[in-house]
Amino acid sequence: xxxxxxxxxxxxxxxxxxxxxxxxxxxxxxxxxxxxxxxxxxxxxxxxxxxxxxxxxxxxxxxxxxxxxxxxxxxxxxxxxxxxxxxxxxxxxxxxxxxxxxxxxxxxxxxxxxxxxxxxxxxxxxxxxxxxxxxxxxxxxxxxxxxxxxxxxxxxxxxxxxxxxxxxxxxxxxxxxxxxxxxxxxxxxxxxxxxxxxxxxxxxxxxxxxxxxxxxxxxxxxxxxxxxxxxxxxxxxxxxxxxxxxxxxxxxxxxxxxxxxxxxxx
Amino acid sequence: xxxxxxxxxxxxxxxxxxxxxxxxxxxxxxxxxxxxxxxxxxxxxxxxxxxxxxxxxxxxxxxxxxxxxxxxxxxxxxxxxxxxxxxxxxxxxxxxxxxxxxxxxxxxxxxxxxxxxxxxxxxxxxxxxxxxxxxxxxxxxxxxxxxxxxxxxxxxxxxxxxxxxxxxxxxxxxxxxxxxxxxxxxxxxxxxxxxxxxxxxxxxxxxxxxxxxxxxxxxxxxxxxxxxxxxxxxxxxxxxxxxxxxxxxxxxxxxxxxxxxxxx
Numbered sequence: 202x203x204x205x206x207x208x209x210x211x212x213x214x215x216x217x218x219x220x221x222x223x224x225x226x227x228x229x230x231x232x233x234x235x236x237x238x239x240x241x242x243x244x245x246x247x248x249x250x251x252x253x254x255x256x257x258x259x260x261x262x263x264x265x266x267x268x269x270x271x272x273x274x275x276x277x278x279x280x281x282x283x284x285x286x287x288x289x290x291x292x293x294x295x296x297x298x299x300x301x302x303x304x305x306x307x308x309x310x311x312x313x314x315x316x317x318x319x320x321x322x323x324x325x326x327x328x329x330x331x332x333x334x335x336x337x338x339x340x341x342x343x344x345x346x347x348x349x350x351x352x353x354x355x356x357x358x359x360x361x362x363x364x365x366x367x368x369x370x371x372x373x374x375x376x377x378x379x380x381x382x383x384x385x386x387x388x389x390x391x392x393x394x395x396x397x398x399x400x401x402x403x404x405x406x407x408x409x410x411x412x413x414x415x416x417x418x419x420x421x422x423x424x425x426x427x428x429x430x431x432x433x434x435x436x437x438x439x440x441x442x443x444x445x446x447x448x449x450x451x452x453x454x455x456x457x458x459x460x461x462x463x464x465x466x467x
Numbered sequence: 468x469x470x471x472x473x474x475x476x477x478x479x480x481x482x483x484x485x486x487x488x489x490x491x492x493x494x495x496x497x498x499x500x501x502x503x504x505x506x507x508x509x510x511x512x513x514x515x516x517x518x519x520x521x522x523x524x525x526x527x528x529x530x531x532x533x534x535x536x537x538x539x540x541x542x543x544x545x546x547x548x549x550x551x552x553x554x555x556x557x558x559x560x561x562x563x564x565x566x567x568x569x570x571x572x573x574x575x576x577x578x579x580x581x582x583x584x585x586x587x588x589x590x591x592x593x594x595x596x597x598x599x600x601x602x603x604x605x606x607x608x609x610x611x612x613x614x615x616x617x618x619x620x621x622x623x624x625x626x627x628x629x630x631x632x633x634x635x636x637x638x639x640x641x642x643x644x645x646x647x648x649x650x651x652x653x654x655x656x657x658x659x660x661x662x663x664x665x666x667x668x669x670x671x672x673x674x675x676x677x678x679x680x681x682x683x684x685x686x687x688x689x690x691x692x693x694x695x696x697x698x699x700x701x702x703x704x705x706x707x708x709x710x711x712x713x714x715x716x717x718x719x720x721x722x723x724x725x726x727x728x729x730x731x
Contacts, residue, residue, distance in 0.1 A: 251639065253635055253638060253639075270638075271635070271638040271639045271641070272639070272641055273639060273640055273641060275639075277635075277639055279632060279635070279636075281632060283632040283633065283635065283636050285633060285636065285651065285654070285655075287654045287655075287657070288654075296640070296650060297640055300640035300641065300642055300646075301640070350640075
Protein backbone atom coordinates (compact mmCIF):
# COMPACT_ATOMS: atom_id res chain seq x y z
CA UNK A 202 0.00 0.00 0.00
CA UNK A 203 1.27 3.46 -0.77
CA UNK A 204 2.20 5.68 2.13
CA UNK A 205 0.86 8.90 0.69
CA UNK A 206 -1.57 8.95 -2.17
CA UNK A 207 -3.16 11.80 -4.13
CA UNK A 208 -6.12 10.78 -6.28
CA UNK A 209 -7.54 13.11 -8.94
CA UNK A 210 -6.83 16.15 -6.79
CA UNK A 211 -8.02 19.41 -8.34
CA UNK A 212 -7.92 22.93 -6.96
CA UNK A 213 -8.92 26.20 -8.56
CA UNK A 214 -9.07 29.79 -7.42
CA UNK A 215 -11.91 31.49 -9.23
CA UNK A 216 -11.27 30.62 -12.88
CA UNK A 217 -8.99 27.98 -14.34
CA UNK A 218 -7.80 25.19 -12.06
CA UNK A 219 -4.41 25.83 -10.52
CA UNK A 220 -3.85 22.12 -10.10
CA UNK A 221 -5.78 19.72 -12.27
CA UNK A 222 -6.30 16.03 -11.73
CA UNK A 223 -3.13 15.40 -9.75
CA UNK A 224 -2.25 11.80 -9.05
CA UNK A 225 0.76 10.85 -6.99
CA UNK A 226 1.74 7.90 -4.88
CA UNK A 227 4.65 7.55 -2.47
CA UNK A 228 5.95 4.45 -0.75
CA UNK A 229 7.25 4.62 2.82
CA UNK A 230 10.76 6.04 3.15
CA UNK A 231 10.75 7.48 -0.34
CA UNK A 232 12.15 10.93 -1.19
CA UNK A 233 10.10 12.48 -3.97
CA UNK A 234 10.88 15.89 -5.47
CA UNK A 235 8.29 17.88 -7.40
CA UNK A 236 9.97 20.35 -9.74
CA UNK A 237 8.30 23.26 -11.46
CA UNK A 238 8.29 26.97 -12.10
CA UNK A 239 7.01 29.43 -9.59
CA UNK A 240 3.37 30.42 -9.90
CA UNK A 241 2.35 26.90 -10.87
CA UNK A 242 0.52 26.12 -7.69
CA UNK A 243 3.30 24.10 -6.10
CA UNK A 244 2.66 25.66 -2.72
CA UNK A 245 -1.08 25.06 -3.17
CA UNK A 246 -0.35 21.39 -3.75
CA UNK A 247 1.76 21.26 -0.59
CA UNK A 248 -0.85 23.12 1.45
CA UNK A 249 -3.40 20.52 0.37
CA UNK A 250 -1.19 17.65 1.53
CA UNK A 251 -0.59 19.54 4.78
CA UNK A 252 -4.34 19.97 5.14
CA UNK A 253 -4.22 23.77 5.31
CA UNK A 254 -6.19 24.02 2.05
CA UNK A 255 -8.98 21.69 0.97
CA UNK A 256 -8.95 20.34 -2.62
CA UNK A 257 -12.06 21.07 -4.71
CA UNK A 258 -12.27 17.44 -5.71
CA UNK A 259 -10.26 14.27 -5.37
CA UNK A 260 -8.74 12.92 -2.20
CA UNK A 261 -5.47 12.74 -0.33
CA UNK A 262 -4.71 9.64 1.70
CA UNK A 263 -1.98 9.24 4.29
CA UNK A 264 -1.46 5.59 5.19
CA UNK A 265 -4.89 4.88 3.74
CA UNK A 266 -6.70 7.53 5.83
CA UNK A 267 -8.04 10.68 4.18
CA UNK A 268 -6.39 13.96 5.16
CA UNK A 269 -9.08 16.05 6.88
CA UNK A 270 -7.10 19.00 8.19
CA UNK A 271 -3.69 20.15 9.34
CA UNK A 272 -1.85 18.03 11.88
CA UNK A 273 1.62 17.39 13.26
CA UNK A 274 1.87 13.97 11.58
CA UNK A 275 2.72 15.86 8.38
CA UNK A 276 5.76 17.99 9.17
CA UNK A 277 5.59 21.03 6.95
CA UNK A 278 8.72 23.14 6.52
CA UNK A 279 7.45 26.47 5.32
CA UNK A 280 9.01 28.37 2.45
CA UNK A 281 9.40 31.48 4.60
CA UNK A 282 10.52 29.67 7.80
CA UNK A 283 7.48 30.85 9.81
CA UNK A 284 9.35 31.05 13.08
CA UNK A 285 7.57 32.99 15.78
CA UNK A 286 9.70 36.12 16.13
CA UNK A 287 9.06 36.61 19.87
CA UNK A 288 10.39 33.14 20.78
CA UNK A 289 14.03 32.05 20.84
CA UNK A 290 15.24 29.13 18.74
CA UNK A 291 14.77 26.83 21.70
CA UNK A 292 11.30 28.17 22.55
CA UNK A 293 10.13 27.90 18.96
CA UNK A 294 11.03 24.23 18.86
CA UNK A 295 9.81 23.66 22.39
CA UNK A 296 6.35 25.00 21.50
CA UNK A 297 6.05 22.38 18.77
CA UNK A 298 7.44 19.57 20.93
CA UNK A 299 5.08 20.46 23.77
CA UNK A 300 2.11 20.37 21.41
CA UNK A 301 3.06 17.01 19.92
CA UNK A 302 4.37 15.24 23.05
CA UNK A 303 2.30 16.65 25.91
CA UNK A 304 3.26 13.77 28.20
CA UNK A 305 6.95 14.66 28.43
CA UNK A 306 8.46 16.01 31.62
CA UNK A 307 10.23 19.37 31.42
CA UNK A 308 13.64 17.67 31.49
CA UNK A 309 12.69 15.19 28.76
CA UNK A 310 11.38 18.00 26.62
CA UNK A 311 14.55 20.07 27.08
CA UNK A 312 16.68 17.10 26.07
CA UNK A 313 14.45 16.38 23.07
CA UNK A 314 14.66 20.01 21.91
CA UNK A 315 18.43 20.17 22.45
CA UNK A 316 18.93 17.02 20.39
CA UNK A 317 17.27 18.50 17.32
CA UNK A 318 18.99 21.86 17.72
CA UNK A 319 22.27 19.97 17.74
CA UNK A 320 21.19 18.00 14.67
CA UNK A 321 21.04 21.21 12.63
CA UNK A 322 24.26 22.48 14.28
CA UNK A 323 22.71 25.44 16.05
CA UNK A 324 23.44 24.62 19.70
CA UNK A 325 25.44 27.82 20.04
CA UNK A 326 22.43 29.88 18.92
CA UNK A 327 19.70 28.20 20.99
CA UNK A 328 18.96 31.35 23.00
CA UNK A 329 18.82 33.71 20.05
CA UNK A 330 15.73 35.23 18.52
CA UNK A 331 14.98 34.56 14.86
CA UNK A 332 15.85 38.14 13.89
CA UNK A 333 19.38 37.55 15.20
CA UNK A 334 19.88 34.66 12.77
CA UNK A 335 20.79 34.56 9.08
CA UNK A 336 18.32 33.17 6.54
CA UNK A 337 20.07 29.83 6.40
CA UNK A 338 20.09 29.50 10.18
CA UNK A 339 16.39 30.33 10.35
CA UNK A 340 15.58 27.66 7.84
CA UNK A 341 17.64 25.17 9.85
CA UNK A 342 15.59 26.06 12.93
CA UNK A 343 12.46 25.50 10.91
CA UNK A 344 13.75 22.09 9.77
CA UNK A 345 14.71 21.19 13.35
CA UNK A 346 11.27 22.22 14.59
CA UNK A 347 9.62 19.98 12.03
CA UNK A 348 11.93 17.00 12.66
CA UNK A 349 11.43 17.36 16.43
CA UNK A 350 7.72 16.75 15.91
CA UNK A 351 8.68 13.31 14.55
CA UNK A 352 6.19 13.53 11.69
CA UNK A 353 5.28 10.50 9.60
CA UNK A 354 6.06 12.47 6.46
CA UNK A 355 8.17 15.56 5.79
CA UNK A 356 6.79 18.22 3.49
CA UNK A 357 9.49 20.59 2.30
CA UNK A 358 7.95 23.51 0.45
CA UNK A 359 10.78 25.21 -1.44
CA UNK A 360 12.67 25.36 1.83
CA UNK A 361 15.88 26.63 0.28
CA UNK A 362 14.69 28.92 -2.48
CA UNK A 363 15.19 32.13 -0.49
CA UNK A 364 18.83 31.34 0.30
CA UNK A 365 22.06 32.19 -1.49
CA UNK A 366 23.73 29.46 -3.54
CA UNK A 367 26.39 28.50 -0.98
CA UNK A 368 24.03 28.31 1.99
CA UNK A 369 21.65 26.40 -0.22
CA UNK A 370 24.30 23.81 -1.07
CA UNK A 371 25.22 23.41 2.60
CA UNK A 372 21.62 22.87 3.63
CA UNK A 373 21.03 20.43 0.78
CA UNK A 374 23.85 18.33 2.19
CA UNK A 375 22.39 18.57 5.69
CA UNK A 376 18.93 17.55 4.50
CA UNK A 377 20.45 14.66 2.56
CA UNK A 378 22.41 13.54 5.63
CA UNK A 379 19.40 13.73 7.93
CA UNK A 380 17.21 11.87 5.47
CA UNK A 381 19.74 9.05 5.07
CA UNK A 382 19.83 8.66 8.84
CA UNK A 383 16.06 8.82 9.49
CA UNK A 384 14.66 7.40 6.22
CA UNK A 385 11.51 9.47 6.55
CA UNK A 386 9.13 9.79 3.66
CA UNK A 387 9.75 13.19 2.10
CA UNK A 388 7.98 15.36 -0.44
CA UNK A 389 10.24 18.19 -1.59
CA UNK A 390 8.95 20.99 -3.75
CA UNK A 391 11.66 22.90 -5.56
CA UNK A 392 12.36 25.04 -8.59
CA UNK A 393 15.85 23.58 -9.06
CA UNK A 394 16.35 20.46 -11.17
CA UNK A 395 19.83 19.99 -9.72
CA UNK A 396 18.50 20.10 -6.19
CA UNK A 397 15.88 17.49 -7.05
CA UNK A 398 18.48 15.22 -8.68
CA UNK A 399 20.83 15.57 -5.74
CA UNK A 400 18.27 14.65 -3.10
CA UNK A 401 15.40 12.60 -4.50
CA UNK A 402 14.65 8.99 -5.34
CA UNK A 403 12.04 10.12 -7.81
CA UNK A 404 11.48 13.46 -9.56
CA UNK A 405 8.05 14.55 -10.72
CA UNK A 406 8.09 17.45 -13.17
CA UNK A 407 5.08 19.76 -13.32
CA UNK A 408 3.66 20.34 -16.77
CA UNK A 409 2.88 23.87 -17.85
CA UNK A 410 -0.34 25.52 -16.77
CA UNK A 411 -3.12 26.47 -16.95
CA UNK A 412 -4.62 23.20 -15.89
CA UNK A 413 -1.14 22.06 -14.91
CA UNK A 414 -0.78 18.55 -13.66
CA UNK A 415 2.10 16.22 -12.77
CA UNK A 416 4.28 14.88 -15.58
CA UNK A 417 5.59 11.32 -15.73
CA UNK A 418 7.83 10.62 -12.71
CA UNK A 419 11.51 10.01 -13.36
CA UNK A 420 13.31 7.51 -11.16
CA UNK A 421 16.74 8.68 -10.03
CA UNK A 422 18.95 5.70 -9.31
CA UNK A 423 22.17 7.60 -8.83
CA UNK A 424 24.14 5.97 -6.01
CA UNK A 425 24.15 7.63 -2.58
CA UNK A 426 25.73 9.52 -0.98
CA UNK A 427 25.70 11.85 -3.95
CA UNK A 428 28.55 14.26 -4.32
CA UNK A 429 27.54 17.47 -6.04
CA UNK A 430 30.87 18.05 -7.80
CA UNK A 431 31.25 14.46 -9.02
CA UNK A 432 27.62 14.39 -10.16
CA UNK A 433 28.24 17.10 -12.71
CA UNK A 434 30.47 14.76 -14.71
CA UNK A 435 28.25 11.70 -14.42
CA UNK A 436 26.64 10.85 -17.81
CA UNK A 437 23.52 9.47 -16.11
CA UNK A 438 23.07 12.74 -14.19
CA UNK A 439 23.37 14.74 -17.42
CA UNK A 440 20.86 12.49 -19.17
CA UNK A 441 18.32 12.77 -16.33
CA UNK A 442 18.74 16.51 -16.12
CA UNK A 443 18.16 16.90 -19.86
CA UNK A 444 15.10 14.66 -19.69
CA UNK A 445 13.51 16.55 -16.80
CA UNK A 446 14.35 19.95 -18.21
CA UNK A 447 12.72 18.98 -21.50
CA UNK A 448 9.54 17.90 -19.76
CA UNK A 449 9.50 21.14 -17.80
CA UNK A 450 9.98 23.27 -20.88
CA UNK A 451 7.22 21.40 -22.63
CA UNK A 452 9.04 20.30 -25.82
CA UNK A 453 6.79 18.11 -27.88
CA UNK A 454 3.80 19.83 -26.31
CA UNK A 455 1.82 22.47 -28.15
CA UNK A 456 3.90 24.53 -30.56
CA UNK A 457 2.45 27.74 -29.14
CA UNK A 458 3.81 26.89 -25.76
CA UNK A 459 7.24 26.09 -27.15
CA UNK A 460 7.39 29.46 -28.81
CA UNK A 461 6.32 31.41 -25.74
CA UNK A 462 8.74 29.44 -23.61
CA UNK A 463 11.60 30.24 -25.97
CA UNK A 464 10.75 33.89 -25.79
CA UNK A 465 10.96 33.79 -22.05
CA UNK A 466 14.24 31.91 -22.11
CA UNK A 467 15.98 34.40 -24.37
CA UNK B 468 32.43 56.87 22.82
CA UNK B 469 33.78 60.22 21.70
CA UNK B 470 31.04 60.51 19.08
CA UNK B 471 28.44 59.69 21.73
CA UNK B 472 29.75 62.38 24.05
CA UNK B 473 29.84 64.83 21.19
CA UNK B 474 26.24 63.99 20.34
CA UNK B 475 25.17 64.46 23.94
CA UNK B 476 26.71 67.93 24.10
CA UNK B 477 25.18 68.89 20.77
CA UNK B 478 21.74 67.75 21.90
CA UNK B 479 22.04 69.61 25.20
CA UNK B 480 23.18 72.72 23.43
CA UNK B 481 20.27 72.58 20.98
CA UNK B 482 17.84 72.06 23.85
CA UNK B 483 19.27 75.08 25.69
CA UNK B 484 18.97 77.20 22.55
CA UNK B 485 15.35 76.13 22.09
CA UNK B 486 14.43 76.90 25.70
CA UNK B 487 16.18 80.29 25.64
CA UNK B 488 14.54 81.30 22.37
CA UNK B 489 11.12 80.32 23.72
CA UNK B 490 11.70 82.25 26.96
CA UNK B 491 12.83 85.24 24.90
CA UNK B 492 9.73 85.11 22.73
CA UNK B 493 7.54 84.74 25.83
CA UNK B 494 9.21 87.79 27.47
CA UNK B 495 8.81 89.74 24.26
CA UNK B 496 5.11 88.89 24.07
CA UNK B 497 4.38 89.89 27.67
CA UNK B 498 6.38 93.09 27.22
CA UNK B 499 4.61 94.13 24.00
CA UNK B 500 1.25 92.79 22.78
CA UNK B 501 0.07 90.64 25.70
CA UNK B 502 0.45 92.89 28.73
CA UNK B 503 -1.58 90.51 30.93
CA UNK B 504 0.72 87.59 30.21
CA UNK B 505 2.98 87.13 33.23
CA UNK B 506 6.67 87.32 32.36
CA UNK B 507 8.89 84.26 32.90
CA UNK B 508 10.31 85.91 36.01
CA UNK B 509 6.84 86.65 37.43
CA UNK B 510 5.76 83.10 36.69
CA UNK B 511 8.76 81.76 38.57
CA UNK B 512 7.92 84.00 41.53
CA UNK B 513 4.37 82.67 41.96
CA UNK B 514 5.32 79.09 41.17
CA UNK B 515 8.30 78.99 43.51
CA UNK B 516 6.52 77.76 46.64
CA UNK B 517 5.00 74.87 44.70
CA UNK B 518 8.27 73.83 43.11
CA UNK B 519 10.65 74.28 46.03
CA UNK B 520 8.40 72.29 48.37
CA UNK B 521 6.92 69.86 45.88
CA UNK B 522 5.29 67.63 48.51
CA UNK B 523 4.02 70.32 50.89
CA UNK B 524 0.40 70.26 52.01
CA UNK B 525 -0.66 73.71 53.17
CA UNK B 526 -4.37 73.37 52.46
CA UNK B 527 -6.92 71.58 50.26
CA UNK B 528 -5.78 73.29 47.05
CA UNK B 529 -2.54 74.82 48.25
CA UNK B 530 -0.20 71.86 47.86
CA UNK B 531 3.22 71.15 46.39
CA UNK B 532 3.16 70.49 42.64
CA UNK B 533 4.29 66.87 42.79
CA UNK B 534 1.63 66.11 45.38
CA UNK B 535 -0.98 67.56 43.01
CA UNK B 536 0.48 65.61 40.10
CA UNK B 537 0.36 62.51 42.29
CA UNK B 538 -3.41 62.91 42.88
CA UNK B 539 -3.97 63.30 39.15
CA UNK B 540 -1.75 60.37 38.24
CA UNK B 541 -3.50 58.11 40.73
CA UNK B 542 -6.86 58.75 39.09
CA UNK B 543 -5.37 58.44 35.61
CA UNK B 544 -3.86 55.09 36.56
CA UNK B 545 -7.25 53.76 37.65
CA UNK B 546 -9.11 55.04 34.60
CA UNK B 547 -6.34 53.90 32.29
CA UNK B 548 -6.34 50.42 33.81
CA UNK B 549 -10.10 50.17 33.21
CA UNK B 550 -9.60 51.36 29.63
CA UNK B 551 -7.02 48.67 28.92
CA UNK B 552 -8.92 45.89 30.66
CA UNK B 553 -12.10 46.70 28.77
CA UNK B 554 -10.55 47.92 25.52
CA UNK B 555 -8.12 45.09 24.77
CA UNK B 556 -10.72 42.29 24.64
CA UNK B 557 -13.07 44.48 22.60
CA UNK B 558 -10.20 45.11 20.18
CA UNK B 559 -9.55 41.39 19.94
CA UNK B 560 -13.20 40.64 19.22
CA UNK B 561 -13.32 43.36 16.56
CA UNK B 562 -10.19 41.96 14.95
CA UNK B 563 -11.16 38.30 15.18
CA UNK B 564 -14.81 38.29 14.23
CA UNK B 565 -16.09 39.85 11.01
CA UNK B 566 -19.62 39.66 12.37
CA UNK B 567 -18.72 41.43 15.62
CA UNK B 568 -16.87 44.09 13.63
CA UNK B 569 -19.86 44.64 11.33
CA UNK B 570 -22.18 45.13 14.28
CA UNK B 571 -19.99 47.21 16.57
CA UNK B 572 -17.47 48.99 14.40
CA UNK B 573 -19.93 51.72 13.30
CA UNK B 574 -20.84 52.31 16.94
CA UNK B 575 -17.18 52.60 17.92
CA UNK B 576 -16.62 55.05 15.09
CA UNK B 577 -19.49 57.25 16.29
CA UNK B 578 -18.53 57.21 19.98
CA UNK B 579 -14.82 57.69 19.39
CA UNK B 580 -14.81 61.38 18.36
CA UNK B 581 -16.95 62.45 21.35
CA UNK B 582 -15.12 64.97 23.55
CA UNK B 583 -14.31 64.10 27.16
CA UNK B 584 -16.25 67.21 28.19
CA UNK B 585 -19.39 65.61 26.76
CA UNK B 586 -18.89 62.31 28.55
CA UNK B 587 -18.23 63.83 31.97
CA UNK B 588 -21.79 64.97 32.80
CA UNK B 589 -23.11 61.57 31.74
CA UNK B 590 -20.54 59.90 33.97
CA UNK B 591 -21.56 61.99 36.96
CA UNK B 592 -25.24 61.24 36.31
CA UNK B 593 -24.50 57.52 36.07
CA UNK B 594 -22.80 57.56 39.47
CA UNK B 595 -25.22 59.89 41.24
CA UNK B 596 -26.08 56.99 43.53
CA UNK B 597 -22.54 56.86 44.89
CA UNK B 598 -22.98 60.17 46.73
CA UNK B 599 -19.72 61.93 47.52
CA UNK B 600 -17.87 59.53 45.24
CA UNK B 601 -19.99 60.57 42.24
CA UNK B 602 -17.51 63.19 41.01
CA UNK B 603 -14.58 60.84 41.22
CA UNK B 604 -16.44 57.94 39.61
CA UNK B 605 -17.73 60.20 36.86
CA UNK B 606 -14.18 61.32 36.14
CA UNK B 607 -13.01 57.71 36.12
CA UNK B 608 -15.77 56.76 33.71
CA UNK B 609 -14.79 59.62 31.41
CA UNK B 610 -11.09 58.75 31.43
CA UNK B 611 -11.80 55.09 30.80
CA UNK B 612 -14.20 55.61 27.94
CA UNK B 613 -12.12 58.29 26.19
CA UNK B 614 -8.79 56.50 26.62
CA UNK B 615 -10.19 53.18 25.47
CA UNK B 616 -10.51 53.87 21.74
CA UNK B 617 -6.87 53.86 20.61
CA UNK B 618 -6.38 50.55 22.44
CA UNK B 619 -9.53 49.08 20.88
CA UNK B 620 -8.68 50.17 17.35
CA UNK B 621 -4.97 49.35 17.40
CA UNK B 622 -5.58 45.93 18.92
CA UNK B 623 -8.17 45.22 16.23
CA UNK B 624 -5.75 46.27 13.48
CA UNK B 625 -3.00 44.18 15.09
CA UNK B 626 -5.18 41.07 15.24
CA UNK B 627 -6.14 41.47 11.58
CA UNK B 628 -2.45 41.88 10.70
CA UNK B 629 -1.30 38.60 12.27
CA UNK B 630 0.58 36.85 9.45
CA UNK B 631 -1.23 33.78 8.15
CA UNK B 632 2.05 31.88 8.54
CA UNK B 633 1.96 32.19 12.34
CA UNK B 634 -1.63 30.97 12.38
CA UNK B 635 -0.66 28.07 10.11
CA UNK B 636 2.06 27.08 12.58
CA UNK B 637 -0.63 26.90 15.25
CA UNK B 638 -2.94 24.93 12.98
CA UNK B 639 -0.26 22.40 12.05
CA UNK B 640 0.53 21.94 15.76
CA UNK B 641 -3.20 21.61 16.48
CA UNK B 642 -2.96 24.10 19.34
CA UNK B 643 -6.07 24.48 21.45
CA UNK B 644 -8.04 27.73 21.12
CA UNK B 645 -6.66 29.04 24.40
CA UNK B 646 -3.07 28.22 23.43
CA UNK B 647 -3.58 29.68 19.97
CA UNK B 648 -4.74 32.90 21.62
CA UNK B 649 -2.03 33.22 24.25
CA UNK B 650 0.93 31.59 22.48
CA UNK B 651 0.42 33.05 19.02
CA UNK B 652 -2.25 35.72 18.68
CA UNK B 653 -1.50 37.84 21.74
CA UNK B 654 2.30 37.92 21.23
CA UNK B 655 1.83 38.64 17.52
CA UNK B 656 -0.49 41.54 18.36
CA UNK B 657 1.59 42.98 21.23
CA UNK B 658 3.45 45.61 19.18
CA UNK B 659 0.13 47.02 17.95
CA UNK B 660 -1.41 46.77 21.39
CA UNK B 661 1.43 48.79 22.88
CA UNK B 662 1.02 51.50 20.27
CA UNK B 663 -2.62 51.65 21.36
CA UNK B 664 -1.64 51.63 25.05
CA UNK B 665 0.71 54.56 24.50
CA UNK B 666 -1.87 56.64 22.66
CA UNK B 667 -4.47 55.74 25.29
CA UNK B 668 -2.23 56.96 28.09
CA UNK B 669 -1.79 60.26 26.28
CA UNK B 670 -5.54 60.68 26.07
CA UNK B 671 -6.08 59.66 29.68
CA UNK B 672 -3.69 62.43 30.72
CA UNK B 673 -5.54 64.93 28.51
CA UNK B 674 -8.88 63.95 30.01
CA UNK B 675 -7.82 64.13 33.65
CA UNK B 676 -7.09 67.85 33.42
CA UNK B 677 -10.49 68.60 31.92
CA UNK B 678 -12.21 66.30 34.42
CA UNK B 679 -10.52 67.92 37.41
CA UNK B 680 -11.32 71.41 36.18
CA UNK B 681 -15.01 70.58 35.92
CA UNK B 682 -15.39 68.44 39.02
CA UNK B 683 -13.04 70.42 41.27
CA UNK B 684 -11.37 67.21 42.41
CA UNK B 685 -7.93 68.08 43.80
CA UNK B 686 -5.16 67.73 41.24
CA UNK B 687 -3.22 69.67 38.61
CA UNK B 688 -6.35 70.47 36.60
CA UNK B 689 -8.30 71.98 39.46
CA UNK B 690 -5.16 73.77 40.66
CA UNK B 691 -4.96 75.47 37.29
CA UNK B 692 -8.62 76.50 37.42
CA UNK B 693 -8.39 77.74 41.01
CA UNK B 694 -5.34 79.82 40.28
CA UNK B 695 -7.24 81.38 37.40
CA UNK B 696 -10.02 82.26 39.82
CA UNK B 697 -7.46 83.54 42.33
CA UNK B 698 -5.93 85.71 39.57
CA UNK B 699 -2.53 84.02 40.00
CA UNK B 700 -2.07 83.94 36.26
CA UNK B 701 1.55 82.86 36.49
CA UNK B 702 0.41 79.56 37.90
CA UNK B 703 -1.75 78.88 34.85
CA UNK B 704 1.42 78.87 32.79
CA UNK B 705 3.20 76.88 35.45
CA UNK B 706 0.39 74.27 35.39
CA UNK B 707 0.46 74.07 31.61
CA UNK B 708 4.19 73.44 31.66
CA UNK B 709 3.81 70.83 34.39
CA UNK B 710 1.03 69.02 32.52
CA UNK B 711 3.07 69.04 29.34
CA UNK B 712 6.18 67.81 31.10
CA UNK B 713 4.39 64.94 32.86
CA UNK B 714 2.65 63.96 29.63
CA UNK B 715 6.01 63.91 27.88
CA UNK B 716 7.53 61.67 30.54
CA UNK B 717 4.58 59.26 30.39
CA UNK B 718 4.90 59.06 26.62
CA UNK B 719 8.65 58.39 26.85
CA UNK B 720 8.09 55.62 29.39
CA UNK B 721 5.46 54.00 27.21
CA UNK B 722 7.58 54.16 24.09
CA UNK B 723 10.40 52.43 25.95
CA UNK B 724 7.93 49.69 26.88
CA UNK B 725 6.64 49.66 23.31
CA UNK B 726 10.05 49.20 21.75
CA UNK B 727 10.79 46.34 24.14
CA UNK B 728 7.88 44.42 22.66
CA UNK B 729 8.71 45.18 19.05
CA UNK B 730 9.33 41.94 17.23
CA UNK B 731 10.75 41.11 13.82
